[in-house]
Amino acid sequence: MITKTDKNVNKTNKNVIKNDTYFGKIIQKCKNRHDNPILTPIKTIRPGNEYRVSYAKDRTCNPADFNTAGIGIIPCGYYDVKGKFHANSPERYGQDSGKNWYTCYAVKDWKPQTWLKSHGIQVYTGGPSNYLTDLDFEYAIIRDHPEITVEILSRLCDLTPNPFIVISKSGGFRFSCHTPEYIHPKANQHREYITTWVNRKVRKDLYLEIFGEKGLSRYDARYEIVEGSIFEIPTIDHTSLFEVIDDLRDQIGEPRPEAAAKKQKNTRNHTKASQPPKNTQTINVENHEIDVTNLTFTNNRSRVYPTAVCPVTEHKDKHALAVQFYNHDNGSVNGYCHNCSSHWWVIPPSRELTIKQIREDKLSPLAIYRKPIKLRKDRITPEEHITLAETANRIWQILSEQDARIIGLRADTGTGKNYQTEQYALSEDEDKGAILINVPHHDLAIDLERRMQAILNKNFLSESHVYRRRGLLYKWNDGKDAAQRFPFEVPCLQAPRCDAYRRKGGNMYKVICATCPVQSECLEYGYRSQPIHSKNALMIITAHAEMHTNPAYKGFAKPYLKDSAGKQRLVVQDDISIANLFNIYEISKAQLDKWIDTWQNEPLAEFARKIHRICTEGEPTPYMIGEYLKTLDDEVKAKINYQMTHVRIQTYNAEGIPNPPEEMTLDNAVSRGYFDASTETKIAKLPRVYPKNWTLLDQLIIFFNHYKRTEDAPIQYHNDTLKFALPPSLHDDIWKAVFMSATLDEELFTRTFPKAHTNNLPPTEWKPPSVTYQLRTNRNPRATVYKFIDSKPASLSTSAEKTWQLMINEIRNTPNTKHAIITYKQILEWKQKEEASDFDTHDNIIATAHYGGLVGLDTEFQNADVLWILFAPEIPSHTIIWNAKLFYGNDETPLDYERDDKDVYKDKRLRRIWKYAVISELIQAIGRARLVRSAKTIMIFTSHYIPTITDRPETQLFDEADFEIAGSIANLGNAIKKREAAKKKAQDLTGENTLAEIQKVYGCTERQARKHQEKLTDISSNVKDKSHISESLLINNYCDPFRNVTLASQIITVLESMHHKTAEIIEVVEGQPTAIKNELKRLVDTGKIVKVRYGVYGLP
Template sequence: MNALEDIIQRCHKRHNALLRQRRTVITPALYKQIPYHIKVRCARATPIVLDDLERADISFMPIGHAPENDRGPRDFGGDRFLKRQGTSDWPDSRWYASWGIQIYTGIPSERNGARWHDFYFTYQAVCAAPDTVLACVEALLKTTANPLLTLTKSGGLRFSCRIPDYLHPSTGAAKSYIYKYAPTLEDPRRRDMYLEIRGEKGYSRWDSRYEILCGDLLNPPVITKEVIFTPVDALRAVLHEPGLLGETYLETLPETTPVVPASIGSKNLNLAKDALLQRGFSYLRGNAGFHHWVQHHSEHDDTYVSLWEDQGVVWLRASTPNAGLPTRATPITDIWNDTGITPPTSASVLPVSDKVLAVREGKLSPLGIKRPPPVLYQQTDTKKVYQTPEAHATQMQRIFEKKARIIGITAETISGFTSAVEAYLLRGGATCLNIANRTFADAAEDRYHALKLPSFARWRAKMYRWEQVKDIPTDERMANPFQAGNLCEDPERCRAIEAKGGKARECICPKCPVYTECQARGYLSQPHTLKHVKAQISPLGKVFFDPQFSEMLEQILDPMNETERVCILDKRYVEISPLFLESVLSKDVLEKWDVNWSGRALGNFATSLLRALEIRGEPNGSAVGRVRSVVAAFQQYEEEIVQQMCHINVQGKVVAQKTVDDETGKELAHFAIAFEGGASACIPLDTYAEDRFTEKGVPCFSVDAFIPNADIEIPMRMAEAIALGVLDTETVEKIQAFPTVYHDPNWTLWHQLKRFFAHYPRDVDAPMRWSDKILQFWVPPILHPSVKRLLLRAPTLSERYLYRVFPGEAIEVVHTQPTAWVPGNQVFQIRTDIYSFQTLLNYDTDWDVLSLSKIGERLFSGIRAEIDRDPSVKHAIIANTAITEQLADLKEKENVCFVAKFKRSERVDLGFQAADVVWIIGAPRWAESELWFQAQMLFGNDTEPLHYVGEPDSETYKDERIQNLLQQNIIGLLTRIIGQIGLNRWTDKKVMLLTSCAVPDITDRPETLLFDWEDFEIAGGLDKLPEVIATREGFEAESAKLTAESSREEVERIWGCSSRQANRLLYKLRGGNIPRVSFQEQILTLLADGEKKASELVEAIGSSSQSVGNELKRLVDLGEITRVQRGVYALKKE
């Protein structure tokens, strides 16, 4: 059997044994705005990185998981058929949920005028005419040296190629190129498809269910139309049978399979769509949110219905009477109970089962309700002491006596730490408080005003209150500067010059008409003011350890009356990675260095760095290694590179220009340099001449060698170029055209790269990325020498992590004792699931519409009922972003204070005070890429490489470092949020913590009750939940005391189970291994005592009525039992 005959056998084998999809693999990468490599299984044993597909000029889209989502996104069509689609053309979430790709055929995947085409030989063709198909495939393989032939998932064959100057049409007749017309009464259009050609507006699936038999997906053959269609047309001549009336007649026949959109809106609408299709309805059209359907019964008997969704409820209305469907708008769940849509709940009432009602009435043990096993347990520590607010304040104040340079403080609430800082100031201390953002700085300032602190000031930006005065005419503003409390009268030009690396006080301020006033009471007065106050407030990020603020810190951190100033960083965010310094370099800057410093050290360095960064398709470590090699290669030119990074290379021309000292008559210069715009500078003859020019204020540059009347390059600082008139600062637009420089010669890109590579000796896992236009990398902070003591407050802190952020520093972490809660405040924490982002949303069940999962719907059904139950009780909800987007209706309720995202909850402090019940739903989510970069910053310098494999669905990672980092982030955020709720300050607070993450000093408190959602449903609301939890815990305690001597009745009572289940449990307690007893044996044994009703048999066996009913039917058919009457059975009489 030759190779081609083997292909036919493989087709049959594949048809009978299908392959499975493989999930897309995502790992960190240096390149792309999406900071990771995406590796897709485009075929069996063929993983391909998407970057490679883009370089091969292939247009593609992600596809979901079969069978529910075995397709591309619903917005794959339209203009996407006209231009190439790549990785960034699809949302990140699509790639995380993808299981392969579809490749656009035709124009999007063309290269050099050759368009992509796929020729599909169906499995029907292989079965109908194997030899003929084999001959055609063999001829196609011989047309090129690099054929691309794929075995499809169902056993067909696909030949792929690019055809120059040709695009196969997308019409039905052209696409269905070879078929046999085989009509039936049910389907007059039925055809046996043999060959389909996909070109214009087409796409083909590529995932691990397909297998490339020969060729390379990244290098398909290029074949002319005449050559490719010769064997195809030969096959068509043999197999194509369009019928007696031809293809034109066939196209006029009505469609028997209606075209239905892949999605008609929300998840529930799509479920309703599936329910209607299953019942024989055909989709007609959609209009203004309404979807119209028809069900054909006969020529004059059709049923028309309308479908729509309103406030989460899917409604259906029939416009045809006597169709068995309501002609008034009715929830679809009231018509059919198998749609998969959760029925709407009435206000304040939870839907409950008969078992739940029995538990409420005390007729059944709560353990009789099926519930997930607990994953969270309380470790009750009877020796744990919870401090009073006064004792806590005393402990916090002692922290200021610590001598370590960096003191980490884990304070459960911001208020306690703030009070300690204020007490320290009132005792005569001096501080510099750096707060996360302007809003919190405003709050601190208001607090200081309220306390009437006599000596405090706040650093404000140049743009402060600029919006209020910017429209006032300039002359009027300059005549009365700072009239609205603004600190600068020309902040936009100042900000623009600083963005280019210049210093505004050198380049802009000296020429400002209000320069003197500014030094007295404007922006320039701030260093002097701050230096002489006890309490400083600064909202500038990373001010204590970012070298760009070094000069300012030197001015303001001097001791106050010999009192050492304590620097305080109130870090309200929970991640520790923001303490690292981010370095950013644009491609535009590199390209300008390359041009402006061509042939010089900086120009050569920029050229080499660009080349290193723009090599694609290699692992992250290789790219970082190339950058490292460039830095090492230019190490010998460090001094020159640093100098050039701080200067502008100005082009000029040497001209003859004799200059004589008007006082001494001595010649000072024979030549000058003429610059563009009319500016010029003398070339002094010697040192004496240079000194004389400097005394007179005449611009001059000493040049070692020059050629008269030739061009020359003069490096100069930005301030010099502006003073000389080479650079024009008249407008912001002109400033934005300046070259970029570094104002600090001790902190340039060169210094940042050197620090980066010194800290991260391994290329793999080093936190650096390149996104085509921007280079970003992160380095540990540099604590300024003026900072003698730094207090760092956060909800949670790890001493181990702090040492990684500040290597070599003296660090001490103080874990403050938690404070007691106000009596009556409670936390209810669910114990059965962490409820991750993926668990609460339908990521794996609906490819097109993101909505709540079944579990999510169940939780929010209860939450909505609780909110509606008592309008006087105020609620607040905190959840992940995508979940809050599903809660539009809750945001509008009058007794809902707010619906906030986890990472934005710090902005709603007042809302917490007003809320009686706070719902914290699920575990906070960190995107994989965000978590990877945090891990790289902290652990990228470890000897052991990081391992990024994990299960985001369950929030678990194999690498303990990444797992611990994620846990630290989650616990820190939950701790901060619960601290904001004010359980130790305000009364009548309840927290519903719907995640099983153990939170220190929260989970193990006596005021925290662990519950199952089944407890909440049994209670019917929060009021009775403690009582239900106590009852369930009582039964669990009794269950733990069961022994082999316990009676079956006692086991039934405690566990709420059948006698059969109780017997099995007792058998296990007695050390036995119960063999499975078949339904047949149990039924025959029970009927030995006489005839029994089916319901009695079901109850005795303890299984479902359907399973027992099926077995009864089987035994009746076998003749082993008889049916005495409907629902009554007996043994067959001899």
């Protein structure tokens, strides 16, 4: 079972990283590696004509594979004649050896004896390996900031679908990626990126080193690859990468003390492969000053210049003239040396300029970097949508014609579910007309009452035909003088006292009401008059969640279930949450102790003692209560039940000798003066009793009869309280009940009510021109939204603040448009407390709400023109586990609470619970806009797939670059349309297209276009030569040749149709054969695929 995430890890106790996520497990692995290091690397061997190098734990390959992947290498690690190990290369690689830091060196560039001495390799970072950037996180950051490290690792992995992570020999970890056109500088102040200091001369801790320019990263058997493949290192835009890293530096880094007054600046923007400033440039060529802006370009190329112009000086001149300059559509200019193949920017590409040119249709929308896609529309054929009138008609038929006693109804928010209940109440049919509707809270009840009164007035009927039942404590805290508001506003003059006594199990009517000075007024107009006044109503409205489904309220609910003519009312539960229908029961340790003291030598005392012992001795095992209950015979159970409904009074005679104890009801004990119930404080000291036929024993017996496999039963002992849950039980007196919701899950509902009939209505058409824009590149979970200090949210992360400011800019620029916001509660509180709060300065923000508090906000949100839904709802893991126990705790198959390597629950039942919880919140949020009745725009900043929303034709999927290009919501649709058109052109390209055509479609350089052309040519030949492979397999693999997908996803796609041999998989999967074989082994080990027989694989 997964341990609950502990967010209070501190520096004094870090033996265990208390985080149950996939990334938390990686960090724990680092901790274990630090405590138990692998000490010995493995020597390179040459079993035949090729070398085999151990470049990581349990990983070997031919070093030529690195060069095939475009990675420069050097053999390293050797033992001298004295047996001492040296970490550096056996061969010299400095300038005097003829080597440099700009060439991608291959196997043949190093001597055979060097390879045979070596115990691993070093990889060149920076230019020689296609702009490779390595983030080396030292063990110190895991030691000091484990939770922050987990969050940062999660955010880094969110930048790419195929992250590459390596655990170092000392317990740190490395995150590697290609950063096109960016090389991180080698100077210490840049390489040692996050540090802390003892004083201005002594560094305390180094947390992060970044290797780019003139860098080497070691790989040998002491390192462990925990994610990805070294032959498929991802490509990430350096701007997005440093957003994450700079967030981390802001949280835990310190500037060098002498620069304390001047915060450590981000200098990476000035180091793009030795780039000069972006304005007019000059280059020194053999003592001549050449102005770059005056260079003449023919077909985007300059004339050839002397080799001396090349920034690489340590190479042999093959030609005296070797350097050319190239200009590009995005305004950039780069130099290229034909001698050493070095590339550098003279005028680097500007994102702002690129966006401007895309807006002006001078450049392809594909020219700009975009984050990996996390969300796509699923449906090839659009799902059915029905009109609002058709939806209303179907709801009416369900209410009036279905014969099932328990009915579940899912229909979109705003489709008139409540309106149809009103029409049902007004129906003149003999079998209709009496209804009792329960809503989530009083505000909704008031709104429904007013609406029904308006309908009654319109039909010239008395307003008494609708009755809103008020709870005991209704309006009690809304004013000081309750007496002046009784009985029409405040229904009970002694409400708190009555409520306290009722909770103790007493009958307030007998004990409190009997002596109340306003009892007659209460019977005529107050709380006690309600069952009588409601009899004549066509519709009764309540806000009592458990009124119809908790056996404890069976007697209380009975007077409301029939009208004055004896007609049974249709019971409707509106806007339900299925999990909230379960009834929660509790018994405190204090109550058990009272029973033990009061009922000594009686069955109830022994029962309480046994429950107490099971829950408190050693590790609490409350599910063992079920085994104990099996030992009780009927006679003992009857005695326990009797004693639970009574109190025991010990009296004494005149001489002080104890009389035999008396047993009586709580009401009798109060009436006879044994207990004082005159105040709430005194009532709190009274013993608790249970109603007949629903005692704690009854509840526990039913619980263990329902949850027979008790290890997964929803029962726990926490904070000196035993808590357990029972499924809802519809009262026998209820004729028919309908449960309505926009988020009803049919499977979970029928597990709750096995005999129920469910109705899932098709999505209802939205009012045109409604439109929804949903982010396709980031789920935006809580871990990436906040910056954390000591594991507590302290502020918004850089990326989340950008999203917030994007929204605020749109709000500022559209003063005549009304906006509403739904996000986390804490974000709203932070923003409202800011000195210049966005809510104070922008009057067109008319409504805000937070996840978990979305029910009943229709009136405020219906007036908004644009609804912003920021980030993904956060569902705590303990809530997911508890709800899984509610619904699946009685399954024969035990629940599996563990998660896989992507932090997803392995058990599909827990995945369903998690999905239902998250999607329900999002659908509730979207439902506030009432799109079926009024046209609005919704901005959704999470990439969760939302049923009935994501696949709609009105929903358009966008990414951050789309919004940058658009500049506003008004232009966003057009930006998306242009990007999709460009993508379609890219998919239609073949190897026969010219370089110029490919450049235009992709908005890329000639060098990049050539790579695309090579790939297209290879794909064309692959498709032509692979006729023995299934057509669907080829379509899956080649439909989008430029997508960035992991080896794992490709392999699983290949195996979806049938079993395949290793050779067949290697033929169609993009990647190095060795990497593919290693991935096959990993997928088998993790259970994602199975080895059918030797060399043949399939899905489980």
